[in-house]
Amino acid sequence: MARISAGIGSSHVPAIGAALDGGRTAHPDWAPIFSGYEWTRKWVAEHPPDVVILVYNDHASAFSLDVVPTFALGCADSFAPADEGWGPRRVPVVPGHSRLAWHIATSVVLDEFDLTIMNEMKVDHGLTVPLSLVFGQPAEWPVKVIPLAVNVIQYPTPTANRCFRLGEAIARAVRSFPEDLDVQVWGTGGMSHQLAGERAGLINREWDTRFLDQLTADPEALRTMSHEEYIREAGSEGMELIMWLTMRGALGPKARELRRFYHVPASNTAVGHLVLSPEA
Amino acid sequence: MTPQAFQDIPGTYVFTGERAIEGRQLNRFCMSLMSAPNRARFRADERAYLDEWTMTEAQKQAVVNRDFRALLEQGGNIFFVLKIAAVDGRPTQSVAASFAGQSTEEYAAMMRSGGRNPAGLKSISGRF
Numbered sequence: 001m002a003r004i005s006a007g008i009g010s011s012h013v014p015a016i017g018a019a020l021d022g023g024r025t026a027h028p029d030w031a032p033i034f035s036g037y038e039w040t041r042k043w044v045a046e047h048p049p050d051v052v053i054l055v056y057n058d059h060a061s062a063f064s065l066d067v068v069p070t071f072a073l074g075c076a077d078s079f080a081p082a083d084e085g086w087g088p089r090r091v092p093v094v095p096g097h098s099r100l101a102w103h104i105a106t107s108v109v110l111d112e113f114d115l116t117i118m119n120e121m122k123v124d125h126g127l128t129v130p131l132s133l134v135f136g137q138p139a140e141w142p143v144k145v146i147p148l149a150v151n152v153i154q155y156p157t158p159t160a161n162r163c164f165r166l167g168e169a170i171a172r173a174v175r176s177f178p179e180d181l182d183v184q185v186w187g188t189g190g191m192s193h194q195l196a197g198e199r200a201g202l203i204n205r206e207w208d209t210r211f212l213d214q215l216t217a218d219p220e221a222l223r224t225m226s227h228e229e230y231i232r233e234a235g236s237e238g239m240e241l242i243m244w245l246t247m248r249g250a251l252g253p254k255a256r257e258l259r260r261f262y263h264v265p266a267s268n269t270a271v272g273h274l275v276l277s278p279e280a
Numbered sequence: 281m282t283p284q285a286f287q288d289i290p291g292t293y294v295f296t297g298e299r300a301i302e303g304r305q306l307n308r309f310c311m312s313l314m315s316a317p318n319r320a321r322f323r324a325d326e327r328a329y330l331d332e333w334t335m336t337e338a339q340k341q342a343v344v345n346r347d348f349r350a351l352l353e354q355g356g357n358i359f360f361v362l363k364i365a366a367v368d369g370r371p372t373q374s375v376a377a378s379f380a381g382q383s384t385e386e387y388a389a390m391m392r393s394g395g396r397n398p399a400g401l402k403s404i405s406g407r408f
Contacts, residue, residue, distance in 0.1 A: 060310070154357070192398075195372065236358075264395055
């Protein structure tokens with residue numbers, strides 16, 4: 001049977017992808033970030049997943065405001081990098097896992113999570129930057145990816161609790177897939193940041209640290225936290241952190257922190273990173 | 281439609297349904313810049329390209345002036361208006377800096393020293 005072996009939380013700052021693609025990984029602005037992921041690169045190489053369910057948000061790339069799905073699951077065989085306004089990132093096309101994706105779609109919809117099924121979708125930095133941070137610059141991605149795009153840029157966004165419960169439903173779906181697959185769930189985005197308005201550049205290290213503590217030990221407070229509080233404390237784009245709750249929900253009641261990394265800044269953003277393992 | 285609570289957070293735009301209604305055509309224009317041929321046409325004659333869209337004159341002027349604060353005040357979504365900066369080859373940091381009236385250098389220095397401290401910037405009413 002398929003099983004969820006680990007959860008990874010990671011920021012997906014586009015400038016990190018640009019630094020990697022532009023060969024600036026040794027620049028003092030970027031070197032601490034890439035070295036902060038070295039532990040994880042090694043750990044994932046030793047514990048390679050077959051499939052990553054990658055929870056992220058689209059940034060006006062695959063979705064205009066014509067159609068705004070709250071949750072959209074990528075069921076295609078492959079996902080091409082999107083042109084985000086300056087040409088697509090030169091990274092490999094992302095291979096999908098259609099059969100597991102359709103199984104998840106079927107299971108969670110019958111479980112009353114009505115998500116949108118995507119048979120054709122381009123993926124932007126929200127999805128490809130975490131892949132780059134963990135896998136570097138391979139000729140082909142060494143894993144199949146099921147993208148789960150969450151709307152966090154057009155209010156109303158889903159509640160943190162809804163994201164958590166979707167993670168639980170995804171875990172039930174994965175456990176009932178008959179093939180022997182090692183599946184990781186990644187929650188991406190955040191940490192505290194705000195791109196617009198007079199608070200642009202906001203970083204709340206204290207709040208971020210508490211979020212990282214609570215996500216593993218006691219996610220209850222984060223599940224019930226209001227949108228207002230996420231935005232007030234972590235900035236308007238810090239709202240992305242609700243996507244980490246889906247990862248946490250998929251791991252079950254208890255999880256153990258294997259790795260934590262936190263760094264300020266990457267461009268406008270606090271970078272946060274966790275590797276968690278589910279505990280029986 | 282707008283949750284009242286968001287209005288208590290200073291200097292922050294939450295892209296609600298009300299903003300989406302106001303910025304519908306502006307954000308559609310921004311999305312059109314995702315295609316390379318459209319970017320080329322916009323660069324060649326900004327005004328002519330803008331006139332293909334049923335945006336308000338004030339929205340068009342804000343695009344021409346690259347006034348990102350005005351764009352957000354008139355219904356622009358940050359991730360859509362950033363497409364205009366991408367056409368200019370302008371980094372996101374420089375747009376972010378413009379909101380707070382900082383130079384890109386000042387803003388970058390602030391970020392390197394830990395970012396903008398949220399103390400005193402959480403609530404207009406003083407509740408937080």
